[in-house]
Amino acid sequence: MDPKKKKKKCHGRVSVEKFKIMLAYVQIMALFRTNYAIRWPGSVRALFRLMDFFDFNLVSLVALECMHRSTYYFTFLVSLGLPAGFALVLILLKKIGVCRYERRLMKIPRTCVVTGVRIKNFMEPKQYHSMRVASTINALKDAGWGTPTPRQIRAELAESTPLLRPASSISSGNEMGGLHGKKGLTTEQKSFISTSNTMIFKKRVFIRFDHLAYNNKIFNMFFVILMLIYPSICLRVTRFFKCDSVGNIRVLGADLYTNCYDTEYYVMAIPAILGLIFFVAGIPMFFLFLLWQARTAGTDWKWEACSKSIHRKRMALAEAQIDAQLSREFWVKPIGIQEEKKACINYFRRQNFRDHRVKNRLGFIYYRYNERVWWYEIVELSRKLILNSLVALVTPGEDSQIVTGAAICLFYFTMMLTIRPYKTKSDLNLAATTHASLFFTLLCGLMLNMRVPFLGKYLFPTKIEREYAEMLFVEIVVMLQVGLVCLQFLLGVIWDGTCSNETKFLMSLEENRDLVLKQAIATISAKFGTNDTGGSGSSNSRNKGSDGEKFWAKQKTNESDTEAVMDNYVNDVVSGQKEQASDKVIQMDTTKKKKIKKVKIPSSKAVRKLFKDYDFDESGMIDLEELRDMISEMHTLAEGEPMSNEDAQTDAELVMKTLDADNSGLLGEDEFVDWVSAGLRIPKALRDASSMKDERGRRLQNFLSSVETLANEMDDEMAEQGEDDLVIEEIEEIVPVVAKRTFKRTKTEVML
Numbered sequence: 001m002d003p004k005k006k007k008k009k010c011h012g013r014v015s016v017e018k019f020k021i022m023l024a025y026v027q028i029m030a031l032f033r034t035n036y037a038i039r040w041p042g043s044v045r046a047l048f049r050l051m052d053f054f055d056f057n058l059v060s061l062v063a064l065e066c067m068h069r070s071t072y073y074f075t076f077l078v079s080l081g082l083p084a085g086f087a088l089v090l091i092l093l094k095k096i097g098v099c100r101y102e103r104r105l106m107k108i109p110r111t112c113v114v115t116g117v118r119i120k121n122f123m124e125p126k127q128y129h130s131m132r133v134a135s136t137i138n139a140l141k142d143a144g145w146g147t148p149t150p151r152q153i154r155a156e157l158a159e160s161t162p163l164l165r166p167a168s169s170i171s172s173g174n175e176m177g178g179l180h181g182k183k184g185l186t187t188e189q190k191s192f193i194s195t196s197n198t199m200i201f202k203k204r205v206f207i208r209f210d211h212l213a214y215n216n217k218i219f220n221m222f223f224v225i226l227m228l229i230y231p232s233i234c235l236r237v238t239r240f241f242k243c244d245s246v247g248n249i250r251v252l253g254a255d256l257y258t259n260c261y262d263t264e265y266y267v268m269a270i271p272a273i274l275g276l277i278f279f280v281a282g283i284p285m286f287f288l289f290l291l292w293q294a295r296t297a298g299t300d301w302k303w304e305a306c307s308k309s310i311h312r313k314r315m316a317l318a319e320a321q322i323d324a325q326l327s328r329e330f331w332v333k334p335i336g337i338q339e340e341k342k343a344c345i346n347y348f349r350r351q352n353f354r355d356h357r358v359k360n361r362l363g364f365i366y367y368r369y370n371e372r373v374w375w376y377e378i379v380e381l382s383r384k385l386i387l388n389s390l391v392a393l394v395t396p397g398e399d400s401q402i403v404t405g406a407a408i409c410l411f412y413f414t415m416m417l418t419i420r421p422y423k424t425k426s427d428l429n430l431a432a433t434t435h436a437s438l439f440f441t442l443l444c445g446l447m448l449n450m451r452v453p454f455l456g457k458y459l460f461p462t463k464i465e466r467e468y469a470e471m472l473f474v475e476i477v478v479m480l481q482v483g484l485v486c487l488q489f490l491l492g493v494i495w496d497g498t499c500s501n502e503t504k505f506l507m508s509l510e511e512n513r514d515l516v517l518k519q520a521i522a523t524i525s526a527k528f529g530t531n532d533t534g535g536s537g538s539s540n541s542r543n544k545g546s547d548g549e550k551f552w553a554k555q556k557t558n559e560s561d562t563e564a565v566m567d568n569y570v571n572d573v574v575s576g577q578k579e580q581a582s583d584k585v586i587q588m589d590t591t592k593k594k595k596i597k598k599v600k601i602p603s604s605k606a607v608r609k610l611f612k613d614y615d616f617d618e619s620g621m622i623d624l625e626e627l628r629d630m631i632s633e634m635h636t637l638a639e640g641e642p643m644s645n646e647d648a649q650t651d652a653e654l655v656m657k658t659l660d661a662d663n664s665g666l667l668g669e670d671e672f673v674d675w676v677s678a679g680l681r682i683p684k685a686l687r688d689a690s691s692m693k694d695e696r697g698r699r700l701q702n703f704l705s706s707v708e709t710l711a712n713e714m715d716d717e718m719a720e721q722g723e724d725d726l727v728i729e730e731i732e733e734i735v736p737v738v739a740k741r742t743f744k745r746t747k748t749e750v751m752l
Helices: 016-030 042-055 072-106 125-142 150-157 187-239 263-280 282-296 299-308 310-326 337-354 356-366 376-388 399-419 425-449 463-498 502-528 539-544 547-554 559-575 604-613 624-639 645-659 669-680 684-691 695-720 747-751
Strands: 243-246 249-252 255-259 585-589 594-601 729-735
Touching (some): 016 042, 016 376, 016 425, 016 463, 042 463, 072 263, 125 150, 150 299, 187 263, 187 282, 187 356, 187 376, 255 263, 263 282, 282 337, 282 376, 299 310, 299 337, 310 337, 310 502, 337 356, 356 376, 376 399, 399 425, 425 463, 604 669, 604 695, 645 695, 669 695
Antiparallel strands (some): 594 729
16 A cells, blocks of 8 residues: 555544533523523523533432422522532542552562561651651752751742652661661672662552542542532522512512521521632632642742842743743843843743643643633633623513623623633634624523514514514524534534544644753753752762853853843844854855855764664664654654654654664664764755655655754754764755755744
8 A cells, every 4th residue: 555645543632621611601501591581482491491401400410309398498508518518529539549559559568678578567757757858958958058947948848748658668767777686688688679679669659650640630520520510509699699579578589489588598698698708709719729829839939049049040031031932922031130030930830830730630720721811710610600690680580681691791702702712723713602602692582572673573464473483583593503502512522532633733832842941941051050050950060060160160251241141142042043153054166156065964973872862771772662762752853743653653664674784673873873874975965856756765864864953963062062072074065056045943943
């Protein structure tokens, strides 16, 4: 089968945000039947009753009326007790998870390196805490912080708190190596125990990772449940305060058999007020508090470190500038301490939301929104609160209530289109469709209530026929638009799960952004050093002296000149012009109509270093699996886009078959270096012409180009580090005069 005709498999990932958008749409529209006194057609009312299922009213879902005569107060109390009940269940599940995973840890105990006895118990909490505090104080002192304050110690300890009880490889009572008269272990026994403990330690780490994932699922489940039952709680609480008059008696609008302003009503007003505070207003504030706490965690501590170290502050500003450039945001150099603090803290907050621990626990709330509108879920909760509950208290039964509801829908619709909160276009389109559907549905209801002859006053012979036609028209319009919204939702979910790479590309783009950011930071750190940065380097490296320290020692200028040097260097790294002079050396021959272009060939040392970087088991040979990972990663780094597993496997098999001269199934270092060196000495024009002949040539040329790009970058890094034994060759290529001068794209340019 021709590879060119081979269809590529589609890989997608369903967006959870589409389900959240659709759930909000259904929950709001379901209450159009009871919140507004509109003469809806029969089929529309039946549709709204069908949507009531997503109101998650536990009394109606489990048919408690069959066992107990349900009053509004009973339904009201059940709704208020739902969050507490679910919280207790999840707390129980969390405790069960701790017991389960701790038992798994005890099934593979480590051996004491002093006595050789299996350790089947955990460390004492006080002992572990004292060890953490002592090591934290020593680390802060080594970082140049002097004697740390209790607040600094607490901030540092908060960075890593184990969920399961800690364990040690030394049994209790033998921490100082005392055997109390017993015979010690031999060297061979200690070596065997250390090797065994290392393997067991790795298994125990994976168990702790599994428990962390389990714990994150518990948190996600809690947030999902709160979002599902929030409209129902708001509805029950707010309707408690809505009373209607039946003759001379005031009764609840939601239950005409329940009187208002009697003794029972005033008693039930206490939980109603508590529900209004802790649930109606408390759930959105709880979400906002969690997001704000996660976003601002440690930012003051990090800025305090920057304020005490000029080098750390410069590095933080450089990282903020590069991150803004990669995120396609406008960057203005901060002037003054206040602007620098604002820029650094804003960058620290964004990094907090990208942390995998925060993303796994709270990502359900904010991850699908753009970083600048991380708070938009609170806006969605406020929309549910107003349209499901508060609007029922505004002139109930009158046309002005419908006008108010339509105006609120239009306001949120305009707000959503203005700020465009969603990361993916499909989510934005679905949200816009649902907002428009809610608005036009209320508009149709308003025309029915006001008896507006929107089909023409004299088009029908009688008033009854006109009203029947108007009801039929509204029925068709409402049913049709709801059907189109559901169809758009279903097609979007199917497309995301089968053939759309929108979500996958978004994740890959973010991963590449983080990778480029780390590499750019590493480049700047290598140039300007890490001295006096508050713990970024060890004391040993500081004593020996790095290239960055020598760089700073040579600077005889004042503080502003030093900042200008670093600013220029950061701008060069961001713009990709730093290596411009060394990447291309072009000489013009004015006597002939041609260019002689000198092209740099990567050194054999860089090619060998590249080979060793992907020889993961350090066996001196690369097998097919390692070669596949090598090709996939090099393609991502060189081209700025991910490579599918099928293409990586196909390329790995082709490269192995081509380079493996002895057919051993393993690629040797000399085989790799000889093939790359020989291929790069062939003029690029000939290589491009050869790659156009067949698929095999194209794949080999792509592999060679990726190796060339990364090897050249390694040469540049080694040249900056001042390695004297670096030998870089150059060859001449003749190209037409009309060819434009091009420069190698850096990873930063690829991302931009």
